[in-house]
Amino acid sequence: MKGFSELYLTLDASNRKNEKLAALRNYFSVVPPEDGAWAVFFLIGNRLKRPIRMTDFRKWAGLACGQPAWLVDECYNHVGDLAETLALLLSERKRSIRAQDRPLHQVVQEDIIPLRELGLEEQRKRLESIWVHLDGSSCFIFNKLITGGFRVGVSQSLVATALAELANVEPAIMAHRLMGIWKPTPCAYKALFTGSHSEDQTAKPYPFCLSYPLDEIARSRLDTISKWQVEWKWDGIRAQLIKRGNEVILWSRGKEMLTDQFPEIVEEAASWSGSIVLDGELLAWDHDSPAPFSELQRRLGRKNVSVKMRNDVPVLFMSYDLLEFDGVDFRNKSTQERRSILQSWSSGISSRYFGISPLIEACSWEVVLRLREESRRRRVEGIMLKRKEAPYHSGRKKGDWWKWKVAPYTIDAIMIYAQLGHGRRAGLYTDYTFAVWNEDSLVPIAKAYSGLSDHDIRKVDRWIRQNTTDSHGPVRVLEPKQVFEIAFEGINESKRHKSGIAVRFPRILRWRKDKLPKDADSLKMVRSLLAVDS
Amino acid sequence: MLIGSSQQPLIKWTNRGLYCEKGDFYIDPCRRVDRALITHAHSDHARVGMKSYLTADAGVGILKERIGFDSSISGIPFGKHQRIGDVIVSFHPAGHLLGSAQIRVEHRGEVWVVTGDYKITHDISCEAFEPVRCHNLITEATFALPVYSWPDSQLVFEQINQWWLNNQSEGRCSVLFAYALGKAQRLLCGVDPSIGPIGVHGAVEKMLPYYRKAGRAIPEGIFKANAESKEKLKGVGLIIAPGSVQNTPWLRKFAPYSLAFASGWMAIRGARRRRALDRGFVISDHVDWKGILNTVDNTGAECVGVIHGYADALVRWLREERGLRAYEVSPKYAKDRPGEEAEK
Numbered sequence A: 001m002k003g004f005s006e007l008y009l010t011l012d013a014s015n016r017k018n019e020k021l022a023a024l025r026n027y028f029s030v031v032p033p034e035d036g037a038w039a040v041f042f043l044i045g046n047r048l049k050r051p052i053r054m055t056d057f058r059k060w061a062g063l064a065c066g067q068p069a070w071l072v073d074e075c076y077n078h079v080g081d082l083a084e085t086l087a088l089l090l091s092e093r094k095r096s097i098r099a100q101d102r103p104l105h106q107v108v109q110e111d112i113i114p115l116r117e118l119g120l121e122e123q124r125k126r127l128e129s130i131w132v133h134l135d136g137s138s139c140f141i142f143n144k145l146i147t148g149g150f151r152v153g154v155s156q157s158l159v160a161t162a163l164a165e166l167a168n169v170e171p172a173i174m175a176h177r178l179m180g181i182w183k184p185t186p187c188a189y190k191a192l193f194t195g196s197h198s199e200d201q202t203a204k205p206y207p208f209c210l211s212y213p214l215d216e217i218a219r220s221r222l223d224t225i226s227k228w229q230v231e232w233k234w235d236g237i238r239a240q241l242i243k244r245g246n247e248v249i250l251w252s253r254g255k256e257m258l259t260d261q262f263p264e265i266v267e268e269a270a271s272w273s274g275s276i277v278l279d280g281e282l283l284a285w286d287h288d289s290p291a292p293f294s295e296l297q298r299r300l301g302r303k304n305v306s307v308k309m310r311n312d313v314p315v316l317f318m319s320y321d322l323l324e325f326d327g328v329d330f331r332n333k334s335t336q337e338r339r340s341i342l343q344s345w346s347s348g349i350s351s352r353y354f355g356i357s358p359l360i361e362a363c364s365w366e367v368v369l370r371l372r373e374e375s376r377r378r379r380v381e382g383i384m385l386k387r388k389e390a391p392y393h394s395g396r397k398k399g400d401w402w403k404w405k406v407a408p409y410t411i412d413a414i415m416i417y418a419q420l421g422h423g424r425r426a427g428l429y430t431d432y433t434f435a436v437w438n439e440d441s442l443v444p445i446a447k448a449y450s451g452l453s454d455h456d457i458r459k460v461d462r463w464i465r466q467n468t469t470d471s472h473g474p475v476r477v478l479e480p481k482q483v484f485e486i487a488f489e490g491i492n493e494s495k496r497h498k499s500g501i502a503v504r505f506p507r508i509l510r511w512r513k514d515k516l517p518k519d520a521d522s523l524k525m526v527r528s529l530l531a532v533d534s
Numbered sequence B: 001m002l003i004g005s006s007q008q009p010l011i012k013w014t015n016r017g018l019y020c021e022k023g024d025f026y027i028d029p030c031r032r033v034d035r036a037l038i039t040h041a042h043s044d045h046a047r048v049g050m051k052s053y054l055t056a057d058a059g060v061g062i063l064k065e066r067i068g069f070d071s072s073i074s075g076i077p078f079g080k081h082q083r084i085g086d087v088i089v090s091f092h093p094a095g096h097l098l099g100s101a102q103i104r105v106e107h108r109g110e111v112w113v114v115t116g117d118y119k120i121t122h123d124i125s126c127e128a129f130e131p132v133r134c135h136n137l138i139t140e141a142t143f144a145l146p147v148y149s150w151p152d153s154q155l156v157f158e159q160i161n162q163w164w165l166n167n168q169s170e171g172r173c174s175v176l177f178a179y180a181l182g183k184a185q186r187l188l189c190g191v192d193p194s195i196g197p198i199g200v201h202g203a204v205e206k207m208l209p210y211y212r213k214a215g216r217a218i219p220e221g222i223f224k225a226n227a228e229s230k231e232k233l234k235g236v237g238l239i240i241a242p243g244s245v246q247n248t249p250w251l252r253k254f255a256p257y258s259l260a261f262a263s264g265w266m267a268i269r270g271a272r273r274r275r276a277l278d279r280g281f282v283i284s285d286h287v288d289w290k291g292i293l294n295t296v297d298n299t300g301a302e303c304v305g306v307i308h309g310y311a312d313a314l315v316r317w318l319r320e321e322r323g324l325r326a327y328e329v330s331p332k333y334a335k336d337r338p339g340e341e342a343e344k
């Protein structure tokens, strides 16, 4: 486990891609397959089912380190990471005891997974005996694995690149071998290197081709419009529909299997003849246009979709690319060619659950710009630009795919509450609540975490500490003095919010030091945006 | 005798800082006063503008360097008793940096000690902390949470040496951020100077003569890191500089480099990552959680005032787990947690 802990800490501490890559390579070049399989499992973002309840875990760790619960909480607030807090508190107790180094797969298979089957008291005893024998960093990693909060600053593609170098294959091939459901077995791990990768090929999605954001300046540098395929940018869930043989799989860009959440689409695709892999967008669909994203969310996180849900939230797979057809990989063909194959194939399909993202015919950038202004009314996020000559890239590659989103809404709001951040921002006040005027009082309108520079974050933190008027638990009530420009993507009525309004993806654009509180926007003004959005 | 509760406290918090009425003086005042007793020369304890300053003899030079040579600064040897008004005052080593002191105040047998910043771990760059028996202890609480538990500083120096060697093998300069007074000199006394050239920022260099004069083991051959000396440092050298130089043109002269920070805050991953550092070395000139509890025990104090940092947590712990009379010295938000700042 020590090797894996060291790998984690190196990945976590480093800001250099090459350093991370070297650390991964070094680790995988010596790790036995039993451990390598689990390392891959965690590094590409999988997590174990939580073997114990978090409240129990916290309580027992507190007991084990001999500190009262309130002090454990206080420490957690300060450190911002439960696993790390408990590791720091526990390490204090056992400096004298010799730590054992057990292999990662043993820790996972013999310590963590069987915990689930034990009674409460046995769970506690078992944990205590494990903690005693882990050194500081291994204890931290162990806690991370238990709490399921295992996240480290590497992308799946970086892991794939490191493994690809060791296996001496193209990164895209390794990325492909890694996709789908990863079974953490020595066989699966060895197969990564031999490529003797068998039946479960049917489930393998392709790495998504990702786009870069485009602004007006970058747009003006693009060449003539005739080189570009222009589409709407849909506001749903990016997914691949994979149909090989009789099996159909929906695999999201967020690396989730969504097959169960969209049964009508899966049933429909199962009836097609031959095999095909499509790239597209899952959307909630309302007659002839997309429904708000919040509708689509009702479908997610469910095991089964009821008939009522099917009726309440009709859905559609809006297809925009074809990656594989009858077993042939089409990704190296040009966007234009893939599109024409997609179109001719789809002419034989007629279904209310399936659509083809229409091409926007525009003879000039001016026309595209004008159409882009209609995005909100059409309930799309903006425009997609795809170079007609380009292949379907693996991952993010600048230059061929652009997302040109419509400008966000912006309002000026006053910071009224602050809370300590977590993770990277632990110990700093970085979680803010903003309010707008409703007559003479302030009503909360949005929470935002991101958008400020590190420099400003520190300055705001200092200001918060000096301008707290009251505190409720971890929440500080602030002097309503500082105005910030807040951007957000969408706005909806909401009964759950005091303001009657919910905004989507709020973030801070700027600290408006030039504005006084009275200059902030009113709820009335914010409500007027509702009309535009719906 | 009841100490510190029913009668007027000997030392109390005012908006100018800690005040002793019986002696009519302030300890580390934050606004202009006539008579200031100074624990140590860090800017959050020693401020300009006081009519007179009194500090430990061993700290006079550094305090003058900081406050100004024309200020009225006098010194007193460690341990020597001096009457001020109705009280007897003495200064005792705090182990925080060269010449740093705790201040003991006695009035008719009632003894109070203000620790200032202090540490009890080994440090050859300054006088060792000396526990002082007292009735009422006012302790700092910068790192008063049990997640802070300092590793052996010798191990940390080995880590620093190793990091420096690794950087050399990659052709990178090693830039180590540290507070310019105290921490920087402690590091200079602890690293292995045979590894390569050592350059320091001007703010660090300015303080070296005081350490040398006091016989502290600052290695020979340390020079100012600047445009003239950059070629000597590039790829092989160690540079010790305050954290404020991160992202400045001064620092970019020495690229490529690896950035590290030496501070107690580095015990927490979040603090390390936030600053975009390559490494964080856990070495502090403040006392850790256990150190505070040991100090409370060793002084025999029945009543403990807590100031700076995680005061509320420590106060509650001392009350509930130790049954001591403990209180927060300053109002809740008067001086807040140090958060992101480099420790002083």
Ligand SMILES: [Zn+2]
Binding pocket: B040, B042, B045, B096, B117, B344
């Ligand atoms: Zn200090």
